[in-house]
Structures are given as C-alpha cells and as structure tokens.
Amino acid sequence: MDMTRQVKIGEAKTHLSALLAEVEAGEDLVICRGSTPIAHVTRINSGQEHATLCATLRRERAKQKTVTTAEILSWRHEGHAR
Numbered sequence: 001m002d003m004t005r006q007v008k009i010g011e012a013k014t015h016l017s018a019l020l021a022e023v024e025a026g027e028d029l030v031i032c033r034g035s036t037p038i039a040h041v042t043r044i045n046s047g048q049e050h051a052t053l054c055a056t057l058r059r060e061r062a063k064q065k066t067v068t069t070a071e072i073l074s075w076r077h078e079g080h081a082r
Contacts, residue, residue, distance in 0.1 A: 004028040006037070009079035
C-alpha cells in the first residue's frame with residue numbers, strides 16, 4: 001500500500017487508534033490544521049530506523065523553546081468544535 005490520507009486534527013484526535021492501525025498496515029497519514037498539512041505519519045519499519053528517528057526528534061526538540069504545562073493544557077481541545 002502506498003497511499004497518503006489527509007485528516008484534520010480533530011479527526012486524528014478522535015480516531016487515533018484506528019488511524020495508527022492504518023499506518024501500521026502501510027498507509028501514510030498527513031495531519032492538517034484546516035487545509036494546511038502539519039505532520040506526516042508513516043510506519044517505522046525497523047529498530048534502527050526507530051532509533052534514528054528518535055535521535056532526530058530529540059535533536060529537533062532540543063532546538064525548540066520549553067513548553068509550559070499551561071500551553072499543553074490549552075492544546076487539549078484544539079480542533080474540537082466549541
């Protein structure tokens with residue numbers, strides 16, 4: 001399978017387990033804020049790829065500013081209809 005599915009943040013949050021099962025089956029997933037793609041989710045195929053990805057993510061995260069608890073809590077309902 002070599003397909004890319006686009007979903008909005010709210011759908012991704014609501015159906016995360018099912019979407020991850022689709023990713024495990026080989027489908028790529030693009031998460032969008034509105035119509036703007038913000039994340040690409042794809043299956044990790046091996047332990048080495050996983051380790052490389054983790055190292056990359058840690059390096060990139062270290063470049064970002066610290067996130068506060070208040071910011072994390074404010075994200076909790078992002079994408080939900082209010």
